[in-house]
Amino acid sequence: MVVEELSTRMVAAGNEVDAYNRKGHHVSGKSFEGKSNGNLSEYKGIKILVIPTFRNGNLNAFIYSVLATFRALFGHYDCIHFHAEGPCAMLWLPHLCGIRTVATIHGLDWQRAKWGGFAVKYLRFGEKIAAKYADKIVVLSKNMKQYFMDEHGRKVEFIPNGISKPVKRGTNIISQKWGLQKDTYILFLARVVPEKGLHYLIDAYRELNTSLKLVIVGGSSHTDGYIMEIKRKAAEDRRIIITDFVQGEELEELYSNSYLYVLPSDVEGMPLSLLEAMSYGNCCVVSDIAECTEIIEDKAVSFKKSNVDDLRDKLQWLIDNVEIVEVFKKEASSFIIGKYNWDVIVRETLRLYAK
Structure with a gap:
């Protein structure tokens, strides 16, 4: 939702945007895989690059982050924008190659109850990498802005999500x-x-x-x-x-x-x-x-x-x-x-x- 809204509007403003998508199961479960196409190559002017990964739910996010970041190194981008703490674990690589990076931290994912063990350590590592190497960090709340200053001594940008006027419907x-x-x-x-x-x-x-x-x-x-x-x-x-x-x-x-x-x-x-x-x-x-x-x-x-x-x-x-x-x-x-x-x-x- 957030990436779609940002990307489509950026394309409409005359920019070129590539979006990296993880190939795999629907976010809400296998039963919904037929309800969305995970193999699009283009969407409203956005080039979609689908990255294959493992079916194992414990590893696919990690493998995706690695493969997508390596692929992005050869995209000749002015800027690579990482979303969420997990993918930011690989942000050091484009930084090392002299490519500008932006990281949006949507929330402290390591606090979420579903994660434990390696996942928590990996997410916290991604947060630390973003704090150390990202050229700019975006957070979605003023509370998070203060957190990055207290925890990492890092100034960040507050740019929240947006919303459009919806179509209201009856009860059909x-x-x-x-x-x-x-x-x-x-x-x-x-x-x-x-x-x-x-x-x-x-x-x-x-x-x-x-x-x-x-x-x-x-x-x-x-x-x-x-x-x-x-x-x-x-x-x-x-x-x-x-x-x-x-x-x-x-x-x-x-x-x-x-x-x-x-x-x-x-x-x-x-x-x-x-x-x-x-x-x-x-x-x-x-x-x-x-x-x-x-x-x-x-x-x-x-x-x-x-x-x-x-x-x-x-x-x-x-x-x-x-x-x-x-x-x-x-x-x-x-x-x-x-x-x-x-x-x-x-x-x-x-x-x-x-x-």
């Missing part, structure tokens, strides 16, 4: 598939991984006095054990619907018609799903981590991170006070689209390249 597909109508459900839409805090939401939801359904949308990411636990908990309440990964018009309908959107994360970089939810005019409820509260300011509701009781109380308050929900909905879209404009963000990124 979601009514037929799930029996959902406007304002009849609470929406969770994110990867089903422990750090997104879905288990807090289910525990809080089961204590609510409400007829609203809880709709859980998202695929797993190396977290099959966690998703099985979520399905077990959800099976105990008939009001909970798990849709798995969705996209296209079905996704747009889910965003367009929810009563509340909830993101109870313990760890975030800059959550695009929150920007999307607000752009659709949702009343949003988020944990009070800095990466979320920086985004919402006073245009959404926050609760104490990891606190099921506080989450339950905030949700019940919003369920019981429709007029408050309507105020948040009325203000959310124009606020978030004005604050995070893709055209401005692309100009800032190109300015960074030019330096």
